[in-house]
Amino acid sequence: MLILAFAIIVLVFIYFFNREKKPAVQWPTPLLRPLLTQHIGYYTNLNDADKMVFEQKIQAFLKDVRIEGVGLEIDDADRIMVASSAVIPIFGFKDWTYRNVTNVLLYPDTFDSEFQFEGGEDRNIMGMVGSGYMNGQMILSRNALVKGFSKNSGKENTGIHEFVHLLDKVDGATDGIPEGFLTHEYTAPWVKMMHQEIHKIEAGHSDIDLYATTNEAEFFAVVSEYFFEKPDQFQTKHPELYEMLSKIFGQKPMA
Template identity: 25%
Template sequence: MIFSWLRNRRRRRVLAQPFPKEWEELLQRRVRHYRYLPPSHQQRVRQIVPVMVAEKEWAAAGDFKVTPEMAVTIAGQAAVMASGFDEPYFFDRLHTVVIHPKTIRFAPEQTSRNPNLPGGWLSGIAWHRGPVVLSWGEIRTELTGRSPGRNVILHEFAHYLDGLDGPADGKPPMSSKESERRWYAVTEAEYLRLVGSARRGEATLLDHYGASNRAEFFAVSTEYFFELPHQLYERHPDLYAVLQEFYHLDPRQWLPRIESPRQDDAGDGGDFQRFRARRQRRSDVAQLKAVQAMAPGDALYALAFDHLQRGRPADAIRLFDQLLEVDPRDEESLAHRALAYLRLQRLAEARRDCEAALAIDPQDAEALWARGAVALQEGRTLEAVNDLSEAVDASPQNIEIRRARASAWMVAGWPQKAVADLTEALNIEPHDAELLAERARAYQALNRTADANRDIARAKLLEPELAWPA
């Protein structure tokens, strides 16, 4: 109680001071939204900014120096987010904002000591009950307007809001149960659509980074709600509506429309398709360099496995043949050639390779999987179940083996066991539409119609163009 009283007293003193003229000019120049806000919302921003600047610790990384301009710019963007709330909101649980001069990257010794530190290059990061960390270089780039839809300050402060009621999960605190239900219904459907589009490499308005998880979806959606509100409203009106309800703001009413060259704003997706092509070329070059650095046998195996993964079993068989000419007891090549034969329905050859691989290593998961799949196609269901169960024991994280055993359980007349396998597979890969459809069929066999309908609905959101059972 005494601490709240002291805090409120200190804030009254801060707010009693005239708002600095240079800060007003800075907000007008640096915070694009501010100059378009209605007067009442501008006043709310002028209440929030001085309190945040005074109360937060504005820390710099290394020898970098934090200036008042940086603090006011960041506080101003955060204040715009909060300007629609009924009472002035000062982000009380946030104590520290750390500013890096350029892109953020934690040293390997730091990430090895602290598993909560992410690897790679970052423009910002926010921890549950921890600091918000921002790259000033990224902020300055975004202030130029060259990255429509991107705003790292809004993104990371959205993570902060998301974490107010527990670890960030894409659902910030809601005002009522009804709002919570509406939020979940809309955002879950929109998230799954984005996941499906990202997996297919389709052009979308929302950045595919939002498909990483639900917390990132909320943060990315917040960026577009404030930065490209007109486009978001036109293409995702339901998502816009729940964000409008949460933030108590409607940026369409005051922010001028700007066009975005990103993703599906390029008409036929031309810019995005060119971006995808460049990214694929970089990936192919990196893969080629990795293969060239391998020993010849390892390189040939990597290429054969890549053919198998990409749905080119005949090409895979040709390369596995070369490997097995050199070493006929290479059980990995035997097992994977068996899987390639299986995809071509060459069952006798698949069975022969399985037996040869299992004679060398009786626990080879791929060989057991292939032999079980052959047995299932030949009508030897119990043999298939036994082989596939051994394969699951040997490789419990392999969702394809679990999928194969689920098919065997269905043929054997045990749909409950199929549900268990498919559920385990979906725990590993929750956005596989075909796994959802297969579990729906198992649920139907158990007369669990509501569960089946739920899975089909999710599958349709992920892959709307495919023909799903009614």
């Protein structure tokens, strides 16, 4: 097990240091549109003008960020789902791009804290944003990624969850307070709203996933999944949270 963990860490470094030597993936629009239409419900709900903007943002992300498989061969649909996970939260920001991720590694399934995805009983991590020597890296379970864009995803989308963590991290702290996207006047109300809803979840009086009570950062990521996956339901059951997230992300997603 230790040998496997070490091998994976070495592989991460190889990907990181050699990424500039690999040619950028080119995505002609005729190839891009069918994949987006087939796999990304968010995209299909956009008008024609916004679809073109979404496609441009997808192409820019795929040009800047390497997506690699570890222990599996990935395909174009995988790449489109990763890129869409990144673009959906920032779609309301005209010229914004991710500067805190260079590589996304797809594992076959869930993994543990030592990045092992085979054997053991503690493989319950679906996604992780790297820090320290893993800074700039993201690891996602491919199974969780695909499920997040399936018709049976419910309120969950692991890809969106992890990219929201990156947005949260822009101000230097992954603390559930996206100061770069929330004006100062709304910061205190947002913190109060988070804590009130966390108490409701703990008391069993909320339909937001219990994982949101882990800490403020996880709360922000979990409610963001819900906001984008089931916007009508989220607006009906959590109107104040919906309005606040609309301000944070600069958009009101369609159901």
